Amino acid sequence: MKKEERQKVILEYLSKEHRLTLTELSAYLNVSEDTVRRDVKELSDQGLLKAVRGGAVAPSPIPLHFRKREKHDLENKKIIAEKAISFLKDGQVVFIDGGTTSLALVASFPYDLKITVITNSFPVAALVEDLPNIELIFAGGKMCKTSFTTASIETIDFFRNFRADICILGLCSIHHERGVTGILYDDSQIKKNMIQNSNFVIALGSAEKIDTAESYFVCPLRDINVLVTNISPDDETFQSYKKSGVTIV
Template sequence: MIKDERLEQILEHVSRVRSVSLTDLSTSLNVSEDTIRRDIKILSDKGLLKAVRGGAVAHSPIPHHYRAREKHDMAQKRIVASKALHFIKDGQVIFLDGGTSIQALAELIPADMKITVVTHSFPVVSVLEDHPTADVIFAGGRLCKTAFTTIGYETIKAFKNFRADLCLISVCSIHPSMGLTTVDHEEAQVKRTMMEMAGQTIALSTMDKLNTAESYYIGPVTDVDIIVTDTEPNDERLNVYKQAGITIF
């Protein structure tokens, strides 16, 4: 096994179970504890996890690393993405948020579609860079090294220069009374701005994000016009959102 592979696996493992011991990793990856110790040093130097005595823990308030989310639940995310795709029409100006669901959506946009995309997500740009007719505008700002997006004042200012027909955001947590929340303060501000500057907001959410809440408030659930999930629209768990006047797909 090559070193980078091991580092990835350690990261993935830590982001799943939050804390892990040297001995566990040593046996499961089949290398000595010294090596694991050195690996953890490398990862903690990059700020991707926190080294503690005897092992490592995930960085508490910092969102999980994009690479770890990348392969998680990909099938569900594609279902959500393909449903959301129907709302995108030729000629529109569209805001695309970060996140793996949105990336999956970007991958599905037909090659002959003429749209203007404004995004703060590097993976989305990476996908659309090959798109022949999409006009892509990147909302700059400070690099968020874990989510592969930009955040902060500059990003917000960039989005404020546009009026979008459609805003597609990825949901971190959504709750009937607690509203839309996320794990990072600045990310919350960016999402709020995106929704403000768009005519219609569509939230992409897999069922596991529903009825959960995080620390930072984005806005009430009524800020979104449509929720797209990976289940049937008549699923009873969605009734509470329908009652709030939100369309479900």
């Protein structure tokens, strides 16, 4: 089998299984592990998958631009928002990032909820504006037009001035070995800083983001307290996450 054919098979296999090991791929293709390791590296360099220790995982399937993401997977975002809302209580100081699942959570806020929201997301700020009992503190800085957030050194410095009770983190990718990762460098740095300055971290992510990985590291799995998703917490996918101390909702 030619290299191009092997690599096509690898991508098709990964699209179905979401992850693979070099050992199983070697047996599947009937070639050496060194051969599949080279194939995986080439595909990783092209951004078509993410090489991990002993294998590969799929990249996040979500669109990059906010306008496309806000219309993506709406029903599952509503399910996640309904599960996550129970963690918010009056009097809390809450970091909220620029993820569209985080935005879906804000859209579900009760009218009488009394919390302080600290965010760098313009869409989140626009929703909070209509809620009379929520105090809004906005993180300034240079605007990223891909994510509709501020994302600069000024933004990072801003979040260092607070210690939030809860951080609401919209996931791009999460993997049981690689942790939380993101597509955009600046956005990933903002998320990292929010996590470091929070007492409790709630990650929001649909099933399609589980066991995927991107280029920019946000945090290890142990930094996530709760993972809220749209599928059953008893799904076997979450075994590795639970072993790392993550509560699945």
